[in-house]
Every structure is written in structure tokens, then in C-alpha cells.
Amino acid sequence: MEETKIIVTLSGADKVGIVAALTAALAKYEVNIEDIKQTIMQDYFVMFLLADIGKSKYSFKEIKDGLMEIANELKMELWVQKKQIFDKMHTI
Numbered sequence: 096m097e098e099t100k101i102i103v104t105l106s107g108a109d110k111v112g113i114v115a116a117l118t119a120a121l122a123k124y125e126v127n128i129e130d131i132k133q134t135i136m137q138d139y140f141v142m143f144l145l146a147d148i149g150k151s152k153y154s155f156k157e158i159k160d161g162l163m164e165i166a167n168e169l170k171m172e173l174w175v176q177k178k179q180i181f182d183k184m185h186t187i
Contacts, residue, residue, distance in 0.1 A: 105117060106172050
């Protein structure tokens with residue numbers, strides 16, 4: 096069975112509408128948010144998000160590309176990884 100969990104990391108200068116823009120995009124791509132953490136450190140916004148793409152009709156690449164567009168519009172850094180790969184990278 097293919098892993099359907101993804102980890103999304105978003106960071107950059109804090110501004111109004113960051114969470115709204117990202118979560119609206121995830122809803123558009125039929126992605127279920129399972130956990131979300133965010134913080135602001137000296138005007139620098141950081142968000143970590145765990146989501147499930149298993150019920151989405153979109154591919155991982157389509158979702159990642161769509162989220163990348165949002166990050167570019169917000170002038171923020173974005174990383175989207177499959178959780179399985181993320182876990183392996185941090186198990187050494």
C-alpha cells in the first residue's frame with residue numbers, strides 16, 4: 096500500500112492570510128489536514144503540517160506544484176515531502 100501522508104513546511108516573513116491561503120489550496124486539492132503546528136519567531140512565520148492525500152484525485156506532484164504556486168505568491172519557502180521519506184531521513 097502506498098504511503099498517503101505528506102509533511103508540509105512553510106516559512107517566511109509573517110503576514111495576514113498565510114494559513115488561509117495554504118489551507119484553501121489543500122481543500123481545493125482534496126487533502127485532509129491531520130495535524131498543524133505554527134509559530135512566529137521575531138516576525139518569521141513557520142508552519143509544519145501533516146496531511147493525508149489518500150482521498151485526493153490529484154497526484155502528489157500536482158498537489159506539490161499547486162502548493163508551490165501559493166508559496167511563491169506569498170514569497171515564502173515551502174517544502175512538501177512524503178512522510179515515509181521524511182521518516183527515513185530522520186531515522187539515522
